[in-house]
Amino acid sequence: MTKRIIIENGAFAVLNAQSGQTSIKGTMVIENDRIVHLGDSLPAQFDTSDAERINGKGLFFLPGLINTHGHAAMSLLRGYGDDMVLQSWLQEKMWPMEAKFTSQDVYWGTALSVVEMLKGGTTTFVDMYDHMDEVAKVCEQSGIRGCLMRGAIGLCPEDVQDAKLKEAVQFAKDWNGKANGRITTVLAPHAPYTCPPAFIEKFVQAAHDMDLPLHTHMSETKAEVEQNVKDYGLRPVAHLEKLGFFSRPSFIAHGVHLTDEEIATLAHYHVAVSHNPGSNLKLASGVARVPELLRAGVVVSLGTDGPASNNNLDMFEEMRLAALIHKGVSGDPTAIPAAEALRMGTVYGAKTISLPDVGLLEVGMKADMVAVDIDQAHFIPHTDLVSHMIYSASAKDVKHVWIDGEQVVKNGECLTLDEERIRHETQQCFEQLLQR
Ligand SMILES: CSC[C@H]1O[C@@H](n2cnc3c(O)ncnc32)[C@H](O)[C@@H]1O
Numbered sequence: 001m002t003k004r005i006i007i008e009n010g011a012f013a014v015l016n017a018q019s020g021q022t023s024i025k026g027t028m029v030i031e032n033d034r035i036v037h038l039g040d041s042l043p044a045q046f047d048t049s050d051a052e053r054i055n056g057k058g059l060f061f062l063p064g065l066i067n068t069h070g071h072a073a074m075s076l077l078r079g080y081g082d083d084m085v086l087q088s089w090l091q092e093k094m095w096p097m098e099a100k101f102t103s104q105d106v107y108w109g110t111a112l113s114v115v116e117m118l119k120g121g122t123t124t125f126v127d128m129y130d131h132m133d134e135v136a137k138v139c140e141q142s143g144i145r146g147c148l149m150r151g152a153i154g155l156c157p158e159d160v161q162d163a164k165l166k167e168a169v170q171f172a173k174d175w176n177g178k179a180n181g182r183i184t185t186v187l188a189p190h191a192p193y194t195c196p197p198a199f200i201e202k203f204v205q206a207a208h209d210m211d212l213p214l215h216t217h218m219s220e221t222k223a224e225v226e227q228n229v230k231d232y233g234l235r236p237v238a239h240l241e242k243l244g245f246f247s248r249p250s251f252i253a254h255g256v257h258l259t260d261e262e263i264a265t266l267a268h269y270h271v272a273v274s275h276n277p278g279s280n281l282k283l284a285s286g287v288a289r290v291p292e293l294l295r296a297g298v299v300v301s302l303g304t305d306g307p308a309s310n311n312n313l314d315m316f317e318e319m320r321l322a323a324l325i326h327k328g329v330s331g332d333p334t335a336i337p338a339a340e341a342l343r344m345g346t347v348y349g350a351k352t353i354s355l356p357d358v359g360l361l362e363v364g365m366k367a368d369m370v371a372v373d374i375d376q377a378h379f380i381p382h383t384d385l386v387s388h389m390i391y392s393a394s395a396k397d398v399k400h401v402w403i404d405g406e407q408v409v410k411n412g413e414c415l416t417l418d419e420e421r422i423r424h425e426t427q428q429c430f431e432q433l434l435q436r
């Protein structure tokens with residue numbers, strides 16, 4: 001039987017319109033997991049007798065937000081190491097604690113992050129971590145869409161490296177297409193500064209063999225770029241190019257320190273960039289050259305990075321930061337307009353992780369959608385609703401969320417996960433971690 005949802009009197013974000021118009025008022029019809037109608041009114045062809053009818057008045061509907069880089073279980077370490085630069089933060093704070101993480105820690109830490117993301121309108125997230133079976137279980141249970149990968153740090157003997165690669169490959173095989181197709185998998189050596197060249201080459205070969213994309217951290221700090229030149233005589237982009245990384249569909253996190261030539265190389269290979277402005281500011285890594293990347297034709301999407309370097313998973317905040325920082329840095333108020341920031345948080349995210357049928361509210365697309373409560377003081381008057389989403393909104397304004405046409409957040413409450421239990425268990429995990 002067809003499950004039908006009819007939303008009337010709503011305002012909907014349209015981010016692909018030829019006219020330049022960014023929102024329309026009207027009616028949407030969803031059948032099962034897809035949008036089948038978006039227009040002024042309800043055509044007679046739709047049987048309304050057994051449909052769920054939603055009054056969209058006072059709501060603005062957006063495509064679900066897509067967080068293209070993060071480490072969800074790091075919510076366990078939120079506030080544990082603040083106000084440090086990347087290398088000392090990783091080496092002195094994060095890695096010693098992560099070495100003690102159990103599968104249970106990763107399960108509860110991820111569940112906590114997924115509750116936060118769903119309630120804040122994120123319908124798809126990218127996750128690079130360890131104990132990834134636990135992350136995949138959270139995707140199955142919560143209804144979220146996940147692009148998942150076992151991240152591998154290669155600062156270890158070769159046999160341990162090989163075991164990590166094997167685990168990454170096995171995870172990618174086991175979970176690709178699972179959770180009703182909501183899970184996709186990727187292979188991910190952590191970074192050029194933590195993975196020797198031969199280890200990266202093995203990942204590239206495995207990605208070819210399995211027809212999978214690649215993801216890594218790249219050019220996040222100036223120090224990392226300088227170290228790469230010292231160690232290998234090349235900046236990270238040329239180094240990864242030489243190792244064949246860009247011969248696969250790939251996307252990189254950060255890309256803060258890039259030359260014009262490197263931007264041209266990324267554009268040439270269609271490498272997408274996950275821009276993480278909140279994390280880059282907090283770790284004092286710098287500001288990525290996003291307007292230049294976009295002008296060169298590079299797909300730039302948005303990520304929060306882990307909750308220990310952000311310290312929340314609010315994609316509205318990332319969109320706002322992206323819209324604001326690049327105006328400030330360039331002196332050009334048109335550098336990233338509101339609609340472009342919303343595209344970075346939605347449709348460009350879908351392009352980054354090669355999901356052709358999410359990221360836009362259009363007929364034929366998956367019904368991954370967020371309803372924002374616009375009957376609030378900070379959204380009045382209803383001039384330009386897309387502008388309001390970027391310059392005035394936060395995760396707290398999200399009222400309802402659907403993924404694959406299934407409602408996962410209703411009136412601000414997560415329907416699929418037990419938030420109270422997750423908050424309790426995660427606090428316990430952190431306390432036990434300190435004792436270990
Ligand atoms: C091997 S799993 C992922 C690994 O990445 C670490 N991490 C978290 N944030 C960052 C960042 O901004 N740059 C580089 N690496 C990061 C995390 O602690 C895990 O160990």
Ligand SMILES: [Zn+2]
Nearest residue numbers: 070253305306
């Ligand atoms: Zn990261």
